[in-house]
Amino acid sequence: MTKSEPLSRTHVPPRRIDEDVLGLAEELNRLGRAGELASRYLQERTGLGSSELRALAAVVEGNATEAGAWDPQVFEELEERGLVTRAEHGAFIATEYGRVVHDQVDAMRIRIADHLVSAKGPEQTGTLRTIVEQMARAIPQPSSINA
Secondary structure, eight states, rough: OOTTTTOOTTOOHHHHHHHHHHHHHHHHHHHHHHHHOOOHHHHHHHOOHHHHHHHHHHHTTTOOOOGGOOHHHHHHHHHTTTSSSEETTSSSOOHHHHHHHHHHHHHHHHHHHHHHHHHHHHHHHHHHHHHHHHHHHSOOOOHHOOO
């Protein structure tokens, strides 16, 4: 580098980048484990697996109109439990019981978030929300989502 070349402001020694990348990868693993714990908490209390919880939410929220978009066994399980029923046109709709279970799951998620806010306080919670939002925007979407 010559004296006239400006020093890049983004230049970081390679060893530092490795430590940052590896450290962040571990933190992302911890974040994933925290999400898994929350999912297991919901699964234990509802008796529904994560696929069933997602499918039920999609039906209740009007995002799952055709069973072909999902694993048929998921809807069979939801149907057997009385959470969804098939409409005349083939789409699944939530039963009243299914809506109640969905609302209970939402309430449990809110309680989990409330526990986190209570434990961390408003400032740390705001920082966490900002970081999670930035991560969601920065992580490349899987090609299967764009297909």
